[in-house]
Amino acid sequence: MSQQPAPAAEIQAAVDKLRAALDDAETLSPPPWAITSERVVRAANQDIVADRSAEDPGDDIDLPYIALMHPGLGSALLLWLDSLTGIEFDERAPMLEELRHALAIARQILGSQP
Template identity: 35%
Template sequence: MTTTPADVLRAAAEKLRVLAAAVSAPEARYQPFHADGTDVTQGRSPGMYDVAKTETVELADYIAVLHPGIGLALADWLETTAGYYAPGPTHPTHVVHALAVARQILGTTTETRATVADMQPETVAHPATTAWTVEYKIDDDTTWYYLGTYSREGADFMVRDLANRDTETRLVRATTTYTVEPAPAVTEEPEFAGPRQCGHDDYHDAHEWADLPHIWCPGHSLAEEPGR
């Protein structure tokens, strides 16, 4: 079975949830880790429950940052990001970077950065094109209105210009991809047996069809044409 980038992201999210559950405290307020020198503890305040004793202060500080609550939040992010993946030649930047994180969690790579090439199939016909659309709201209206489509630089300029006028805006990216799709299967043309009425039945009597299928008979078969 083929493993997609979405599968990798969800697998990493599940691994984080399992690990976080194993070290989670009963209540969220007791989840944080605390560093006190080279000691790491867990609880509402430092020193409540021992977690680890490290060789350096820096390592204790680092462990304290990555408490179970952070792991669960990261798992939610990976799970959500998996929903943005779709097969194609390009993918949103946040999907690409999330894949790098997921691979680190799963231990499938030592690389700290993924590239779009990691997720590109070999069916790209032409480079993808990207357009940037600026939309805006008027006062308390909930509807977003189309302003225009620009290059990235032009869109950034319009957003900054409207910001100076206290207008709420948003930037929408539209990416068009071009992929090579499988050709339809070639099937043999059906054979038409005669005699049967042809397309010019109001001009002449029924007769056998012409030599080639789908020929629109002008009142005779191809065999009757001069030179055949």
């Protein structure tokens, strides 16, 4: 039976994974991201981030969400998670709500389950 990594280690691993992905995204698709009339999300350099122009009408409902999740938001999330990486905490003990949320986000980034 494998043991779940320590919460602090999970948050650090998520920070590392997010930082690598963010570095790539900022290089290729700098913020801000905006939706064009062609049902496309474009980065500040006009590169296409998401394209729903060939899809059925109505299949573009995720474009506002995709545009919102640009590297600027990822950077803010990274800074917040990184600020918590030095905190050691025990999942079995009462913990601050902020740490529970950080751990939940880290697990989403890592694709792991508690």
